[in-house]
Amino acid sequence: MNEYRGKAIQDVYPDDFAWCYGCGRLNKNGHHFQTYWQGNETITMYKPEQEHIAVPGFVYGGIIASFIDCHGTGSASLALHRKNGYEPEDGVEPPRFVTASLKVDFIKPTPHNITLKAVGKITEIHPKRWKIDTEVFANNTLCAKGEVVAVVMPKTFK
Amino acid sequence: MNEYRGKAIQDVYPDDFAWCYGCGRLNKNGHHFQTYWQGNETITMYKPEQEHIAVPGFVYGGIIASFIDCHGTGSASLALHRKNGYEPEDGVEPPRFVTASLKVDFIKPTPHNITLKAVGKITEIHPKRWKIDTEVFANNTLCAKGEVVAVVMPKTFK
Numbered sequence: 663m664n665e666y667r668g669k670a671i672q673d674v675y676p677d678d679f680a681w682c683y684g685c686g687r688l689n690k691n692g693h694h695f696q697t698y699w700q701g702n703e704t705i706t707m708y709k710p711e712q713e714h715i716a717v718p719g720f721v722y723g724g725i726i727a728s729f730i731d732c733h734g735t736g737s738a739s740l741a742l743h744r745k746n747g748y749e750p751e752d753g754v755e756p757p758r759f760v761t762a763s764l765k766v767d768f769i770k771p772t773p774h775n776i777t778l779k780a781v782g783k784i785t786e787i788h789p790k791r792w793k794i795d796t797e798v799f800a801n802n803t804l805c806a807k808g809e810v811v812a813v814v815m816p817k818t819f820k
Numbered sequence: 821m822n823e824y825r826g827k828a829i830q831d832v833y834p835d836d837f838a839w840c841y842g843c844g845r846l847n848k849n850g851h852h853f854q855t856y857w858q859g860n861e862t863i864t865m866y867k868p869e870q871e872h873i874a875v876p877g878f879v880y881g882g883i884i885a886s887f888i889d890c891h892g893t894g895s896a897s898l899a900l901h902r903k904n905g906y907e908p909e910d911g912v913e914p915p916r917f918v919t920a921s922l923k924v925d926f927i928k929p930t931p932h933n934i935t936l937k938a939v940g941k942i943t944e945i946h947p948k949r950w951k952i953d954t955e956v957f958a959n960n961t962l963c964a965k966g967e968v969v970a971v972v973m974p975k976t977f978k
Contacts, residue, residue: 683872683880691871713849714841716918722841723919724889728882760874760929761881766922 669750670696671736671743679758679815684732695729697736697782699749704737704782704794710774721772726806729780730766730796734810735759737782738792742814745786759792759812772798772805780808790814827908828854829898830890837916837973842890853887855894855940857907862895862940862952868932879930884964887938888924888954892968893917895940896950900972903944917950917970930956930963938966948972 685695743756796808838846843853901914954966
């Protein structure tokens, strides 16, 4: 299972930005998605909970959308951090991104009770705006494709 | 709050298809989204839970994506059911849809601790394929726009 090395980017998000229901390590009830480098691609693994079904035996699409969303912002953070000269384990706070848009194409029903793998390819659109193309696999079957456009988080949301 | 009348379409989904984590009435741990007619548009109201945050004070995008997803499939079900001559309260099982694709544009950070309103406009693409354009409001502020393409659920997922 551990095809990747190093720390997840979510492990080193600043505490103030570590409350995300999808990927924040400080959100006790969240999904705790964790995104790593794997070569020049990014990877996030996740096994949906028992209740995360659309119909019995198949994963709920909103969970897959959430998975792609946080995988996308995490991947963008990994990429800009690396561009700035850092890896997650370097002890430097990485940039935090928010999602501008999210697109999911559901290719096949996603079987439940399997650990899913999201694999991301990252493109820089602008220094503060990145696109992440993601494929979600159950075992080796491609079940969904996603595109996230992520932007560097503004200093304030007000 | 009750601007709409009648039953939610999810109240009358067949039992076998009422387990969705987003909108299934039989999924004890799910979100229980409920979608109604409001004239020729559809409406779903939902107040995110305390843990459903991106950062404190603002709603997690994956929850908004889930909200738009089930609002979309519910709207498609309402629309095809009406085309077939029925309303949810007529005691006839409605058609059930699955999501082919989901697109969300996050317009503004969505404030937390507010009941959100999704409003949908429905277009028939094909008798078994419908498009739902959704706007999500917090109070009267447009926070997100979504597009769902929903298709009639296949008889089996195998």
